Amino acid sequence: MEKVVLVGINSQFIHTNLAIRYLKNYVEKYSSLKIELYESNINNQIQSIITDLFRLNGNHYIFSTYIWNKEYVFSIIKELKKIMPHITVTLGGPEVSYNVKESLIENKCIDFVLVGEGERVLLNFLTNENKNQKGVAFLKSGEFVYLGDEFPIENLDTIPFPYNDEELKENIKILYYESSRGCPFSCSYCLSSIDKGVRYLSFERVKSDLKRFLDSGVELVKFVDRTYNLRKDRYLGIWEYLLENYKEGVTFHFEINANIFDEEIIAFLKKVPDGYFQFEVGVQSINKETMDSINRRNLLERLRNNIKVISKNIHLHVDLIAGLPYDTYDTFKDSFDYVYDLDAEMIQLGFLKILSGTKIAGEIEKYDYKYIEFPPYEVLSNCFIKYEELVKLKNVEKMLDYYYNSEKFKYSVKFIIENYYNRPFDFFEDISNYYDKQNLLGLGHKVVTIFNNLVKFFEEKNFQGKNIFIEYLKLDYLLLGKPGVYPEWFISNKDKEKYNNIIIEKDFISSREGYKKTEFEKFNYDVLNNKNGEIEIFFNYTKKKTILETF
Ligand code: SF4
Numbered sequence: 001m002e003k004v005v006l007v008g009i010n011s012q013f014i015h016t017n018l019a020i021r022y023l024k025n026y027v028e029k030y031s032s033l034k035i036e037l038y039e040s041n042i043n044n045q046i047q048s049i050i051t052d053l054f055r056l057n058g059n060h061y062i063f064s065t066y067i068w069n070k071e072y073v074f075s076i077i078k079e080l081k082k083i084m085p086h087i088t089v090t091l092g093g094p095e096v097s098y099n100v101k102e103s104l105i106e107n108k109c110i111d112f113v114l115v116g117e118g119e120r121v122l123l124n125f126l127t128n129e130n131k132n133q134k135g136v137a138f139l140k141s142g143e144f145v146y147l148g149d150e151f152p153i154e155n156l157d158t159i160p161f162p163y164n165d166e167e168l169k170e171n172i173k174i175l176y177y178e179s180s181r182g183c184p185f186s187c188s189y190c191l192s193s194i195d196k197g198v199r200y201l202s203f204e205r206v207k208s209d210l211k212r213f214l215d216s217g218v219e220l221v222k223f224v225d226r227t228y229n230l231r232k233d234r235y236l237g238i239w240e241y242l243l244e245n246y247k248e249g250v251t252f253h254f255e256i257n258a259n260i261f262d263e264e265i266i267a268f269l270k271k272v273p274d275g276y277f278q279f280e281v282g283v284q285s286i287n288k289e290t291m292d293s294i295n296r297r298n299l300l301e302r303l304r305n306n307i308k309v310i311s312k313n314i315h316l317h318v319d320l321i322a323g324l325p326y327d328t329y330d331t332f333k334d335s336f337d338y339v340y341d342l343d344a345e346m347i348q349l350g351f352l353k354i355l356s357g358t359k360i361a362g363e364i365e366k367y368d369y370k371y372i373e374f375p376p377y378e379v380l381s382n383c384f385i386k387y388e389e390l391v392k393l394k395n396v397e398k399m400l401d402y403y404y405n406s407e408k409f410k411y412s413v414k415f416i417i418e419n420y421y422n423r424p425f426d427f428f429e430d431i432s433n434y435y436d437k438q439n440l441l442g443l444g445h446k447v448v449t450i451f452n453n454l455v456k457f458f459e460e461k462n463f464q465g466k467n468i469f470i471e472y473l474k475l476d477y478l479l480l481g482k483p484g485v486y487p488e489w490f491i492s493n494k495d496k497e498k499y500n501n502i503i504i505e506k507d508f509i510s511s512r513e514g515y516k517k518t519e520f521e522k523f524n525y526d527v528l529n530n531k532n533g534e535i536e537i538f539f540n541y542t543k544k545k546t547i548l549e550t551f
Contacts, residue, residue: 004033004126005058009049009069009076010041018176018224019064019093019118021162026119029160031127042072050079058087062114062122065093067353070375077109090125092118094191095375098357100137101144113137117181119159121150156181156201161209168216175213176222179206179238183226186295187284188359189321189352192226193295203234207241213250214242220251228254229261236268239277246273251315253278259299261306269310278315281307281344286335289326294360300338307342316344322393323352323379325360325367329389333425336396340424346405349397351390352379395432395441396425402450403431408480411527412454412473420463431457448487451477455489471525478519478539479546493522495536498551502538517541 006024008017017039024035036056040049053061053076061080063073077089092114096103100113114121114135121135131138135150153159163175182198183190201209213221229235242252258281261269269277285291286300307316318339322332339347354361354371363369370380370387381387403409413427421427434457435441445453451473458469474490477483486492499520500511508514519539526533528550536551 002059003057004035004060004062005053005056006035006037007053007061007063007073008037008039009063009072010039011066011068013041013043014173015041016167016173016175017064018162018178022159023062023064023092023118023122025160025162027123027126030123033126042069046072046075046079049076050083053080054083060088060090060126062090062092065091065095067095067355067375067377070095074107074109077107081109088112090114092122098191098355100146104137104139104144111138115146116149117152120153124150152181152195152197152199154199156199157205161212163212165216168212168218171216171218174220174222175218176224177209177213178224179209179228180225180230184230185227186359188294188363189324189355191355191358193359194357198230200231200234203237206238210238210242211245214245214247218250220253222253223255225255227257229256229265232265236265239268239272242276243268243272246276248273251275251278253280255280255282257281258306258310259297259303261310266306266309269314270312272313274313275315276313278317278345279310280317280319280348282319283335283339284319284321285324285327285332286338287324287327287331290324290331293325304338304342307344311343316342317346317348318342318344319348319350321350321352323382323385323390325363325382326384328384329386329392332385332393333423336425336428337423340404345407347400348405349393349400351394353377354379392429392432395436396428398441399428399432399435402445403428403454406450408447408450409454409473409476410479412469412476415469415472416458416463419465420461430461434460447480448485452487452489455487468525471523471527474521474523475527475537478521478537481541481546482516482519482539493524494520495522498536499538502551 006020008020010017020037020039024037027033027035036058038053038056040052061077063077065073073091080087081089088111089109090112091103091110096113097115100115103113104110112125112131114125115137116135121133124133125131125136132145132147134147137144137146139145168175180198180200182195183192184198186193254277256279258279283298283303284294284296286298291298320335320339327335352360354364354369354377368383370382372378372380379390381390403413417424417427431454432441435453440453454473455470458466463469470489477490502520503511503514503518506514508517518541520536521539522534522536524534526535528535528537528548538549538551540547540549
């Protein structure tokens, strides 16, 4: 029997490829075929992936192709065909589904492209000798052959659960899960806006799938439903099931529209244990003309109120997109400050991608879009924002990752913004200018260097109140865990005798163990209550989150 290998090249080691698992399980359920999975990521060397694929000795190699791996996959198949000229190479996935003909012409190593939803197309493709099937495109004597799209699967329950027990037990990666397909919204830059229908797994099926996650001890399950909270009876029912079956240590992530929460939903969400749910909220822009142009509607006041209430126990990631129509550098600052005020765990600053098939791809001339014409198709400029302004926002994004999303500077950066800046954006812009001036932007930095750079920035700005700032920075530093090194600016002020006594009182196996897993420090400013006066803090690192005790 011919050997079929399904290949998923992820963007990071921590990711799992959901698509290849669905495809394998579906084909194996409805045929006698066996499929081998191969998974790697774009941070691995191409040569080692090619060697792995060669050793698998397959006849058919089928690649799942996305915006982040297209170039990589194209390079792999070119080399693979040199050493395995007899193999058939097939590509599927969103990155080839909208440019089928171009992909086949551009890369002669591709034998077939599978278009659209993969499960049924792949099953037909592998079980029929005649490859001229719906959803399958190829070139014959240089002519493009395509019979048209296959119908989507009506009943999603017919697609098996993607993970096996061993994968669930491994528990080292993010597991993705899909309880619905499709999105009813029409955001102009998004590929999911093209197909309007939404299909759902049955409630019973979702419950049984979630039970498998809950029973297995996984830590993070990300729902990839394009907008999770569409039908209230259904999405609330799933959440209620998760709450009834609460398990400590696991987090469920959902992409949600926070505009549409009503009082009942808010009341429910307040009951969810801290960290059990994580929400991703796409704000993208608060500029009215921009929102109108991209077909998104944010009820800003309501969104803010909803998020502020639920952010006490629900972890939040909020998204912004730079380079949208009518958004200038200045209007983008307003969006930035708006999301900063929401107190989310993470602000994801993305840059518009001009994707074929989207409405915005039809507006290239209208808005004078310049963009990179290969993946990731990112915008370079338009008639509202210049290239150099987008570069500045890229630098701001880097600073945002260092000084906000890392969650390592919660106290010190808040202190700086509240005391020396009129608006949060200005701090991130200012420090990115500092990094730029010092030629630090292109470099990777260790955590301690990022702390040191903040001190140097503070000194260069000549801000008053360095002694208080350093106390906040010490607090941030000690919250990370028992320090391996104490930087120059960290002058310890602890009462050693008191620390010894605390260790003796605590229930550690040995005092050595106690010192290893704790720290004690005296602060000359009450950094927990933001007022004058000393405070002594005992840091206990024995749990996932550092526990603080004050004296
Ligand atoms: S951006 Fe989100 S809400 Fe808008 S069309 Fe795409 S998936 Fe749907």
